[in-house]
Amino acid sequence: MSVQIVFLLIILMMITRVVQRWRGDAITGREFLFWLFFWFLAAALIAWPESLNRAADLLGVGRGVDVLIYLAVVSLFYLIFRLHVKNEQLERDITKLTRHLGLVKHRKHD
Amino acid sequence: MKTLIIIPAYNEAVTIGEVLMAALAITPEVVVINDGSTDETASVVGRFPVTLIEHVINRGLGAAIMTGLEYAKFTDADLIVTLDADGQHRPADISRLSAPLLSDEADVVIGSRLIDAAGMPLKRRISNLLANHLTWTLFGLKVSDSQSGYRLLNRRALEKINLVTNRMEVSSEIIHEIRRHHLRLAELPIEAIYTDYSLSKGQSFTVGLKTGWKLILKRLMG
Numbered sequence: 011m012s013v014q015i016v017f018l019l020i021i022l023m024m025i026t027r028v029v030q031r032w033r034g035d036a037i038t039g040r041e042f043l044f045w046l047f048f049w050f051l052a053a054a055l056i057a058w059p060e061s062l063n064r065a066a067d068l069l070g071v072g073r074g075v076d077v078l079i080y081l082a083v084v085s086l087f088y089l090i091f092r093l094h095v096k097n098e099q100l101e102r103d104i105t106k107l108t109r110h111l112g113l114v115k116h117r118k119h120d
Numbered sequence: 121m122k123t124l125i126i127i128p129a130y131n132e133a134v135t136i137g138e139v140l141m142a143a144l145a146i147t148p149e150v151v152v153i154n155d156g157s158t159d160e161t162a163s164v165v166g167r168f169p170v171t172l173i174e175h176v177i178n179r180g181l182g183a184a185i186m187t188g189l190e191y192a193k194f195t196d197a198d199l200i201v202t203l204d205a206d207g208q209h210r211p212a213d214i215s216r217l218s219a220p221l222l223s224d225e226a227d228v229v230i231g232s233r234l235i236d237a238a239g240m241p242l243k244r245r246i247s248n249l250l251a252n253h254l255t256w257t258l259f260g261l262k263v264s265d266s267q268s269g270y271r272l273l274n275r276r277a278l279e280k281i282n283l284v285t286n287r288m289e290v291s292s293e294i295i296h297e298i299r300r301h302h303l304r305l306a307e308l309p310i311e312a313i314y315t316d317y318s319l320s321k322g323q324s325f326t327v328g329l330k331t332g333w334k335l336i337l338k339r340l341m342g
Contacts, residue, residue: 109179109186109187112174113190115173116191
């Protein structure tokens with residue numbers, strides 16, 4: 011029981027952080043809702059761990075914690091994919107800027 | 121036909137002078153893209169009557185080539201040539217290699233080191249053949265030397281080709297662009313000049329693996 015309370019307190023801290031970031035315009039409205047949903051879901055799973063077992067039965071997976079692991083793996087792969095796409099775009103943007111600076115500087119000297 | 125030679129260069133102070141002398145013997149229109157070199161490349165280039173465009177930071181071969189192509193679009197060049205700065209290529213081959221472009225039989229000519237691979241170290245031959253197979257598998261065009269830096273383009277190819285990769289994967293990306301835009305490709309043999317210096321500048325096995333992986337990702341993700 012005490013472990014659950016500790017985790018729930020940590021989640022409360024995370025939710026506070028998310029609200030602060032949204033208020034400080036560090037994240038968009040969509041990101042705010044996503045992270046809010048994520049942390050509330052995490053809190054619900056911690057408060058009612060037997061819900062995972064019900065989900066496992068529904069999905070035909072062995073144990074509740076297996077559902078969590080599968081979800082975590084899929085989510086991590088998706089996040090990595092999105093990070094990769096963002097990184098590629100950043101690299102292209104940096105190159106565009108570098109190219110633009112080089113060409114503009116050359117034209118100035120002409 | 122007005123010829124423009126594009127030479128991407130990263131830390132090539134040792135060889136760029138000789139390459140520029142040979143290039144200027146072919147055409148006065150030469151542009152060097154100095155890709156964030158940390159050696160004396162820029163000051164060596166400054167001694168020659170060529171155009172120098174500088175990347176403030178190193179972005180890679182692909183980025184430098186595309187900068188050269190963007191520059192070329194503002195000129196009235198009919199024939200655009202890319203050459204390596206490490207002395208591996210002979211600019212004097214341009215008149216022979218440009219024949220299919222002049223007769224309008226091709227839009228792009230690649231100088232292939234593998235049509236007659238005599239003199240190419242075995243390790244390089246194997247890695248180039250692997251690169252050819254990967255390029256063929258991913259982009260559907262079989263070429264004898266997909267990684268050759270010696271390329272000639274006509275104006276039509278210049279206007280169509282748009283490169284987004286930054287580093288060594290550009291060679292395969294050019295093959296993809298040729299296929300994507302239905303450009304006519306010809307390959308003619310060249311002799312690659314291998315020195316200890318130019319061999320040290322080529323792709324290592326690890327870099328080759330990374331390049332291959334980036335190409336696979338690019339193909340999968342578009």
